[in-house]
Amino acid sequence: xxxxxxxxxxxxxxxxxxxxxxxxxxxxxxxxxxxxxxxxxxxxxxxxxxxxxxxxxxxxxxxxxxxxxxxxxxxxxxxxxxxxxxxxxxxxxxxxxxxxxxxxxxxxxxxxxxxxxxxxxxxxxxxxxxxxxxxxxxxxxxxxxxxxxxxxxxxxxxxxxxxxxxxxxxxxxxxxxxxxxxxxxxxxxxxxxxxxxxxxxxxxxxxxxxxxxxxxxxxxxxxxxxxxxxxxxxxxxxxxxxxxxxxxxxxxxxxxxxxxxxxxxxxxxxxxxxxxxxxxxxxxxxxxxxxxxxxxxxxxxxxxxx
Amino acid sequence: xxxxxxxxxxxxxxxxxxxxxxxxxxxxxxxxxxxxxxxxxxxxxxxxxxxxxxxxxxxxxxxxxxxxxxxxxxxxxxxxxxxxxxxxxxxxxxxxxxxxxxxxxxxxxxxxxxxxxxxxxxxxxxxxxxxxxxxxxxxxxxxxxxxxxxxxxxxxxxxxxxxxxxxxxxxxxxxxxxxxxxxxxxxxxxxxxxxxxxxxxxxxxxxxxxxxxxxxxxxxxxxxxxxxxxxxxxxxxxxxxx
Numbered sequence: 001x002x003x004x005x006x007x008x009x010x011x012x013x014x015x016x017x018x019x020x021x022x023x024x025x026x027x028x029x030x031x032x033x034x035x036x037x038x039x040x041x042x043x044x045x046x047x048x049x050x051x052x053x054x055x056x057x058x059x060x061x062x063x064x065x066x067x068x069x070x071x072x073x074x075x076x077x078x079x080x081x082x083x084x085x086x087x088x089x090x091x092x093x094x095x096x097x098x099x100x101x102x103x104x105x106x107x108x109x110x111x112x113x114x115x116x117x118x119x120x121x122x123x124x125x126x127x128x129x130x131x132x133x134x135x136x137x138x139x140x141x142x143x144x145x146x147x148x149x150x151x152x153x154x155x156x157x158x159x160x161x162x163x164x165x166x167x168x169x170x171x172x173x174x175x176x177x178x179x180x181x182x183x184x185x186x187x188x189x190x191x192x193x194x195x196x197x198x199x200x201x202x203x204x205x206x207x208x209x210x211x212x213x214x215x216x217x218x219x220x221x222x223x224x225x226x227x228x229x230x231x232x233x234x235x236x237x238x239x240x241x242x243x244x245x246x247x248x249x250x251x252x253x254x255x256x257x258x259x260x261x262x263x264x265x266x267x268x269x270x271x272x273x274x275x276x277x278x279x280x281x282x283x284x285x286x287x288x289x290x291x292x293x294x295x296x297x298x299x300x301x302x303x304x305x306x
Numbered sequence: 307x308x309x310x311x312x313x314x315x316x317x318x319x320x321x322x323x324x325x326x327x328x329x330x331x332x333x334x335x336x337x338x339x340x341x342x343x344x345x346x347x348x349x350x351x352x353x354x355x356x357x358x359x360x361x362x363x364x365x366x367x368x369x370x371x372x373x374x375x376x377x378x379x380x381x382x383x384x385x386x387x388x389x390x391x392x393x394x395x396x397x398x399x400x401x402x403x404x405x406x407x408x409x410x411x412x413x414x415x416x417x418x419x420x421x422x423x424x425x426x427x428x429x430x431x432x433x434x435x436x437x438x439x440x441x442x443x444x445x446x447x448x449x450x451x452x453x454x455x456x457x458x459x460x461x462x463x464x465x466x467x468x469x470x471x472x473x474x475x476x477x478x479x480x481x482x483x484x485x486x487x488x489x490x491x492x493x494x495x496x497x498x499x500x501x502x503x504x505x506x507x508x509x510x511x512x513x514x515x516x517x518x519x520x521x522x523x524x525x526x527x528x529x530x531x532x533x534x535x536x537x538x539x540x541x542x543x544x545x546x547x548x
Binding site for chain 2: 048049072073078086090091095099100
């Protein structure tokens with residue numbers, strides 16, 4: 001649905017997006033994760049035909065983003081929630097949506113139905129005749145999401161949809177995105193630097209900082225940080241236990257405060273062997289657990305090289 | 307090009323302007339004040355001055371409509387584009403399946419239609435009042451005449467479009483309405499210079515000279531149209547506009 005190959009955008013000498021290659025399948029929620037200034041918005045703008053590329057290629061639903069005629073077709077099938085909502089404060093919520101509905105060439109019936117449907121879904125239908133200038137940040141964000149959906153787009157580009165929102169509004173927006181994913185099977189390209197949000201919503205994540213550093217499911221990215229680690233908490237570490245463990249040729253064993261952290265390839269096979277070795281020399285195991293890397297670990301590793 | 311899309315953009319702007327009383331007052335006040343005030347200036351001399359002097363005055367006053375056609379769209383044009391910039395609504399607007407030309411044309415209609423409507427209405431008031439005041443002196447109705455027809459039908463629309471186009475360029479370089487207004491208004495100095503030449507009878511406002519003004523405005527509009535086509539592209543709006 002979204003394909004980019006060696007996509008690059010330069011501003012004079014500065015390279016904002018460097019050699020980006022990615023593929024997002026239909027119905028997939030793709031999280032584009034990166035720090036501020038990483039080039040996420042520039043990428044989204046290139047993919048939604050707002051700015052041109054310097055080199056490389058990108059196609060949305062098979063249409064070429066750099067082709068003038070295709071760009072109009074792309075803009076018809078995508079919905080965009082920009083970083084700044086950009087609503088008209090002097091128009092009512094209804095008129096804001098109706099205006100965009102007309103520009104997206106929706107019929108009057110479609111406009112009426114969708115405005116009602118989305119404003120009700122987002123819990124702001126009762127504010128439809130209120131000037132947007134009086135809206136809170138959260139309400140404006142919800143309205144901007146409704147605007148992005150007014151023409152039933154196949155692909156949604158959401159740029160930091162929960163940035164600067166209070167926890168309750170963030171949850172409403174997140175739940176709504178999940179609802180879209182499950183009910184409408186929409187393809188969603190989500191720019192975010194919120195790791196928790198990415199983990200909860202996205203099927204696939206790309207960690208990006210000018211270049212695409214890594215891509216995969218949240219689980220794949222987590223595992224790519226260090227694979228499997230087993231933690232064994234002992235009552236007391238002694239020489240006999242160490243001798244027994246050394247015979248197993250364990251990888252990267254670290255001892256800290258009677259706690260052993262060991263790299264394992266196959267925990268289901270290796271953990272019982274480790275425990276047996278400790279118990280056989282009289283050691284007392286208090287607990288055994290798996291040390292899981294988080295998405296944050298993966299993010300920091302790929303973005304900063306930690 | 308889908309003209310109805312430009313119209314949708316323009317009607318949205320009209321709805322916003324209706325709520326901005328300051329813009330409405332700016333649009334209406336000056337043309338109507340001049341349309342009533344200028345004939346009143348002639349009133350004391352209408353019975354005593356030579357007809358040539360009254361003709362010269364009326365022609366010079368008629369020229370005011372070219373100046374007004376330049377001044378009036380300044381506020382609307384700068385607000386309609388800078389308003390979008392300030393509200394950060396250009397990005398979602400550019401993301402719709404609307405071409406740059408449809409958007410630009412919509413912005414031109416937004417400024418052009420209200421101004422031209424006010425100017426034509428106020429010019430009718432000016433002509434009727436002037437005729438009423440000068441009928442005894444001339445023995446015939448001075449307005450309408452060919453000079454005024456050229457002014458209203460050719461020079462006024464072109465002067466308005468010139469102003470709108472200059473304001474699009476200015477709006478791409480500044481980020482507040484007041485600065486855009488001031489810069490836009492500064493650029494009408496050549497019109498004032500021409501007015502002074504008329505008042506001092508260095509040149510007269512005959513049909514030939516009016517056609518020359520029309521030609522200059524036409525060429526300036528064509529050059530600015532080309533410049534605006536370059537400036538008003540979505541890529542430049544999002545990456546180069548300040």
